[in-house]
Amino acid sequence: QVQVVESGGGLVQAGGSLRLSCAATRVFLSINAMGWYRQAPGKQREMVATITSGGTTNYADSVKGRFTISRSNDKNTVYLQMNRLKPEDTAVYYCNAKTITGVYWGQGTQVTVSS
Numbered sequence: 001q002v003q004v005v006e007s008g009g010g011l012v013q014a015g016g017s018l019r020l021s022c023a024a025t026r027v028f029l030s031i032n033a034m035g036w037y038r039q040a041p042g043k044q045r046e047m048v049a050t051i052t053s054g055g056t057t058n059y060a061d062s063v064k065g066r067f068t069i070s071r072s073n074d075k076n077t078v079y080l081q082m083n084r085l086k087p088e089d090t091a092v093y094y095c096n097a098k099t100i101t102g103v104y105w106g107q108g109t110q111v112t113v114s115s
Contacts, residue, residue, distance in 0.1 A: 002026055002104040006095045009109030012085055018111060020080040022095030024104070027076055033098045034078045036069065038091035038111075045094065051078060063089075085113045 008020040024031060035050030049069035050058045057069055068081045078095065092108040 001101075002031075002097055002099060004095055004097050004104050004106035006093065006106040006109040009093060009111045011112045011114065014085060014087055014113055014115050016085050016113075017081070017083045018085065020082065020093055020095075020109060020111075022078045022080075022097075022106060024076045024097040027097070027099070029099045029101060031075060031097050031099055034071065035096055035098075036078070036080045037094045037096065038089075039094065039108075040088075040091040043091075048093070049080060082111070085111075087113045087115045089113050 003025045006020060006022050010018060012018050033050055033052045036048040037045050038048050039045040048060050048063055049067055051069045051071055066084045069078060071078045090113050091111060093111050094108045095106045097104045
């Protein structure tokens with residue numbers, strides 16, 4: 001089945017930048033969409049940014065203008081460029097890939113923003 005692996009998390013000071021990567025492998029069917037979600041301690045998982053196979057993007061209001069989702073030419077890797085990070089962006093960031101067979105999640109990568 002599809003495997004999803006995130007990378008690029010870490011510790012950064014407020015105002016700094018990080019770039020997350022997400023690679024989907026063992027993809028035998030087209031990926032319809034990929035997205036980034038995050039879950040802070042004690043909170044529900046929330047959508048951060050998504051991108052469809054057609055290139056349509058969607059962002060949470062809290063990250064608009066600061067985060068950018070993009071993808072590789074083969075459409076099996078997505079990136080999340082995070083600028084002007086805030087302490088409230090601290091969370092575990094998860095990536096998913098949607099195909100006609102289901103939604104596949106990665107294990108997550110920790111992003112910590114210090115004030």
